[in-house]
Amino acid sequence: MKNSILIIIIVPLVILFGWANDGMKLKYLLFIIITASFFSCNDDPDPGPPAPPTGKIVFEFQHLFHNNSVQFDTIRYLNAAGNLMMFTEIQWFISDVTLHYSNGDNYTIKEWKDIHYIDTDIPSTLAWNVFDNIPAGIVDSVTFTFGINEQKNQSFLFVNPPESLMFWPDILGGGYHYLKLNGKWIDNLQRVSPFNFHLGIGQIYDNQGNITGFIQNYFSINPAGPSFNIEQGKTTELIIIMDVDSWFDTPETWDLDYWGGDIMQNQAAMAAACINGKDSFRLSLNID
Amino acid sequence: MLLPGIIFFSCTKNPDVELIPAHKPTPYEITIPFGFPTKLNIPEDNPMTIEGIELGRYLFYDGRISGHADPAKHMSCATCHLQENAFECGIDHPVYINGKTHGVTGIPTPHFMLPLFNQVFNHSGYLWNGFVEVSNSDPMLRNLEALTYMGIIAPHEMNSDTLSAVNAIRAVPGYSELFKKAFGTEEVTIDRMSKAISQFIRTFISANSRFDKYMRGEVQLSPAELSGYVLFVTEEGADCFHCHGGAGNPLFTTHLYYNNGKDSIFNDPRDRFGVTGDPMKRGAYKAPSLRNIEFTAPYMHDGRFRTLDEVIDFYSSGLINSPYIDPLMHHINNDGVQLTPTEKANLKAFLLALSDHDFISNPAFSRPENLP
Numbered sequence: 001m002k003n004s005i006l007i008i009i010i011v012p013l014v015i016l017f018g019w020a021n022d023g024m025k026l027k028y029l030l031f032i033i034i035t036a037s038f039f040s041c042n043d044d045p046d047p048g049p050p051a052p053p054t055g056k057i058v059f060e061f062q063h064l065f066h067n068n069s070v071q072f073d074t075i076r077y078l079n080a081a082g083n084l085m086m087f088t089e090i091q092w093f094i095s096d097v098t099l100h101y102s103n104g105d106n107y108t109i110k111e112w113k114d115i116h117y118i119d120t121d122i123p124s125t126l127a128w129n130v131f132d133n134i135p136a137g138i139v140d141s142v143t144f145t146f147g148i149n150e151q152k153n154q155s156f157l158f159v160n161p162p163e164s165l166m167f168w169p170d171i172l173g174g175g176y177h178y179l180k181l182n183g184k185w186i187d188n189l190q191r192v193s194p195f196n197f198h199l200g201i202g203q204i205y206d207n208q209g210n211i212t213g214f215i216q217n218y219f220s221i222n223p224a225g226p227s228f229n230i231e232q233g234k235t236t237e238l239i240i241i242m243d244v245d246s247w248f249d250t251p252e253t254w255d256l257d258y259w260g261g262d263i264m265q266n267q268a269a270m271a272a273a274c275i276n277g278k279d280s281f282r283l284s285l286n287i288d
Numbered sequence: 289m290l291l292p293g294i295i296f297f298s299c300t301k302n303p304d305v306e307l308i309p310a311h312k313p314t315p316y317e318i319t320i321p322f323g324f325p326t327k328l329n330i331p332e333d334n335p336m337t338i339e340g341i342e343l344g345r346y347l348f349y350d351g352r353i354s355g356h357a358d359p360a361k362h363m364s365c366a367t368c369h370l371q372e373n374a375f376e377c378g379i380d381h382p383v384y385i386n387g388k389t390h391g392v393t394g395i396p397t398p399h400f401m402l403p404l405f406n407q408v409f410n411h412s413g414y415l416w417n418g419f420v421e422v423s424n425s426d427p428m429l430r431n432l433e434a435l436t437y438m439g440i441i442a443p444h445e446m447n448s449d450t451l452s453a454v455n456a457i458r459a460v461p462g463y464s465e466l467f468k469k470a471f472g473t474e475e476v477t478i479d480r481m482s483k484a485i486s487q488f489i490r491t492f493i494s495a496n497s498r499f500d501k502y503m504r505g506e507v508q509l510s511p512a513e514l515s516g517y518v519l520f521v522t523e524e525g526a527d528c529f530h531c532h533g534g535a536g537n538p539l540f541t542t543h544l545y546y547n548n549g550k551d552s553i554f555n556d557p558r559d560r561f562g563v564t565g566d567p568m569k570r571g572a573y574k575a576p577s578l579r580n581i582e583f584t585a586p587y588m589h590d591g592r593f594r595t596l597d598e599v600i601d602f603y604s605s606g607l608i609n610s611p612y613i614d615p616l617m618h619h620i621n622n623d624g625v626q627l628t629p630t631e632k633a634n635l636k637a638f639l640l641a642l643s644d645h646d647f648i649s650n651p652a653f654s655r656p657e658n659l660p
Contacts, residue, residue, distance in 0.1 A: 073568045088615050155536055167536020169521035169529060182615040194615035249451045261618040262523040
């Protein structure tokens with residue numbers, strides 16, 4: 001049908017083209033090309049099967065101490081070791097977020113960005129509107145990497161703040177801090193002492209203090225939480241909770257008086273912290 | 289059919305319409321150095337152009353911008369922002385003794401100066417306390433453009449007014465053509481002056497120190513410089529990097545605000561607390577870039593340290609505790625990081641490797657041979 005119309009329009013134009021002067025020829029030529037383009041498309045091909053249904057997901061991040069939102073900049077929190085503490089900011093990376101469906105499928109967040117930075121000083125980072133279209137279905141569990149895995153955690157991965165401000169010096173292993181949890185505590189001499197609970201790549205030192213190797217301290221989290229349904233065309237809001245108290249209390253007791261205020265060059269301290277970190281996260285569904 | 293038809297019948301020339309040529313200044317492309325941020329602070333309403341930068345360069349160096357009739361009172365940006373000192377005053381300025389600046393009337397500036405470079409990568413506010421920042425309730429005080437306006441009217445700087453400044457520049461014949469080339473018409477406004485100067489300042493990129501060359505594999509640092517760098521980026525060393533960057537943050541500043549342990553009493557109304565009202569930010573000031581630190585003495589917001597040695601001694605054993613000290617100062621209860629004399633020397637050697645001699649001698653940033 002379209003081809004018939006094309007012939008009816010184009011043939012007279014071609015005849016007219018021969019009679020026209022040079023200026024008109026240019027106009028006719030343009031008209032013929034555009035008209036031919038307009039009608040030259042074939043009928044739509046078979047569209048194939050419909051796209052699988054998808055929804056959207058938003059991750060929100062909360063930082064709790066004994067189930068209450070952390071109140072920053074005030075010394076009020078007591079850990080299991082008896083350290084009276086305050087927190088000033090929490091900054092960390094989450095990556096490799098994977099949804100595990102009841103039908104056995106998995107979906108890993110991968111489009112646009114697969115690493116998200118959370119900073120309690122930057123409210124916009126406390127919600128991650130995932131770009132991906134998430135397959136619809138029942139999700140039984142979610143897993144993620146605390147920090148950034150070895151393959152991805154390379155220096156200059158981020159060049160823009162705030163992520164770039166998390167860089168972990170190359171001499172200490174490179175890449176980025178997984179976590180900066182800063183604050184102060186009343187130490188055993190009753191002084192207010194700052195602490196920098198920083199986690200990243202650990203180092204192996206020889207007897208002379210030279211670095212002979214590195215240890216990846218990132219770890220995978222399978223947080224407790226409810227099943228939920230990704231519905232077609234709808235947005236699911238999932239809350240990822242960091243129980244800050246758990247970094248200090250379970251399963252081991254973390255004593256700031258023992259480990260001190262800085263641990264970036266203390267693999268034993270970071271390893272102990274990572275053991276506690278594995279049960280420091282849980283999920284909740286935002287149904288508001 | 290509609291589209292071809294429209295195209296077909298729209299081609300007729302109307303000889304009565306004389307089109308005014310659109311103003312198309314030449315775009316200026318920032319070259320981003322290795323490892324530097326790719327997000328640039330260039331406002332949508334002030335794109336960088338060759339013509340705008342050229343105008344801004346003249347204005348930056350032109351004392352008539354202060355609007356004073358008396359040539360003895362002329363003051364430009366470059367009166368204090370000297371290229372040889374990384375666009376800071378420096379400690380050896382013939383007028384501003386020990387680097388203490390003052391305005392044309394002699395009123396001292398509240399703080400000592402910050403240098404001017406790599407500001408096109410700065411999204412976190414200007415001045416020691418970040419008063420000019422994107423969250424300022426006054427839209428006029430949110431970006432670099434504000435600093436020109438503020439400098440003209442501030443009693444401790446040019447102590448003038450914008451009308452006088454505009455009239456003074458408007459009276460210079462050569463500027464009208466420069467404004468036309470930059471902005472399309474000859475109109476002189478304070479807004480255009482600010483924009484042009486800001487464009488010029490945004491070209492100040494310093495990224496060619498010995499450390500930069502080392503990162504690019506072009507040179508090797510000396511053993512002392514390397515030892516100093518290790519101290520710079522380790523918690524058990526001098527732990528400078530959390531606030532002042534390093535290879536992963538080559539601006540050598542976070543552009544954030546910290547109480548770094550200089551005092552125990554805080555009565556400066558222009559600290560970060562004075563801007564935010566956050567009591568934990570009493571005595572907090574912007575961590576300045578340590579690039580070109582060799583040229584920017586005296587140091588700290590109040591210029592209390594005359595030399596890098598004094599600064600290193602301070603961080604080694606001179607810290608003062610207070611309830612407001614930033615937690616990143618985790619050596620506070622030892623009074624500092626307790627460096628040995630050798631470590632101090634090595635740290636200083638590294639800091640000197642951040643000097644960018646090409647930047648402070650770049651003719652593109654220098655005073656034009658002739659002003660309009």
